[in-house]
Amino acid sequence: TRLRTREPFDAQDCVLIDEVVARAALNIDNARLYTTQRQAALTLQRSLTNNALPDVTGLELTGRYLPASSHDVGGDWFDAIALPGGRTGLVIGDVMGHGIHAAAVMGQLRTAVRTLARHDIPPTRMLSSLDAVVADLGEDEMATCVYAVHDPARGSWVIARAGHPPPAVATPDGTIAFLDGPPGTPLGSGAHDFGTQEVVLPGGGLLVLYTDGLIEARDRDLDQGMQQLAEALRPLGRPLDALCDEVIERLLAGAAQDDVAMLIARTIR
Numbered sequence: 001t002r003l004r005t006r007e008p009f010d011a012q013d014c015v016l017i018d019e020v021v022a023r024a025a026l027n028i029d030n031a032r033l034y035t036t037q038r039q040a041a042l043t044l045q046r047s048l049t050n051n052a053l054p055d056v057t058g059l060e061l062t063g064r065y066l067p068a069s070s071h072d073v074g075g076d077w078f079d080a081i082a083l084p085g086g087r088t089g090l091v092i093g094d095v096m097g098h099g100i101h102a103a104a105v106m107g108q109l110r111t112a113v114r115t116l117a118r119h120d121i122p123p124t125r126m127l128s129s130l131d132a133v134v135a136d137l138g139e140d141e142m143a144t145c146v147y148a149v150h151d152p153a154r155g156s157w158v159i160a161r162a163g164h165p166p167p168a169v170a171t172p173d174g175t176i177a178f179l180d181g182p183p184g185t186p187l188g189s190g191a192h193d194f195g196t197q198e199v200v201l202p203g204g205g206l207l208v209l210y211t212d213g214l215i216e217a218r219d220r221d222l223d224q225g226m227q228q229l230a231e232a233l234r235p236l237g238r239p240l241d242a243l244c245d246e247v248i249e250r251l252l253a254g255a256a257q258d259d260v261a262m263l264i265a266r267t268i269r
Contacts, residue, residue, distance in 0.1 A: 058152025203269030213258030
């Protein structure tokens, strides 16, 4: 705006105004582009992540996924797959990065897990195959993962990790421990350093899978987060959905700093 008492615009004023308008237009264009990309990432993530868990033999299941914010999405995911012989495969993973690319990589890994699980391959071979999938996507791609197979006939789990935080195991008497088996190397590293750990859980026991966004924050390290997770799991006898919600509420009292995925399985007596 310009008052009548002010001098008229000169050529230098016009150059300044042109520059202001050009910068404003660029910022508006960037905002529109960001919004478009975010909507595409959300659409892709919703289409690739089916959080409706199946009814499986010998287990009660529940899970949650929380994005870091309403403005961004990432590559955290979980899934449950029915296997031959009444067994069940559980998987949880975390793709490095955020946005549409991380969501796309997550979708490829989830599809690969479901395809390989139908061939009933053991956990270590599953992770080796996923490692090859991530390596084929490029040198800068990396992800962590846990794959666990439950056998209701034996009451046991066979669990393999690829650089992922250790699952928590809770027994009906209230004892909670974090698995200390082979941690493995992240997917995409090409190291193929994967081992398994077998865990026997009686009826009413819990296996808790989660991504690092649940336990890691600026004001606490991983050990503190794991300790808080163990405390939040007690008492174990609560309904599984309520247990899951209350754990997330206690550990994420403030704004989430990273995506969070959590999958809890309770063995049925």
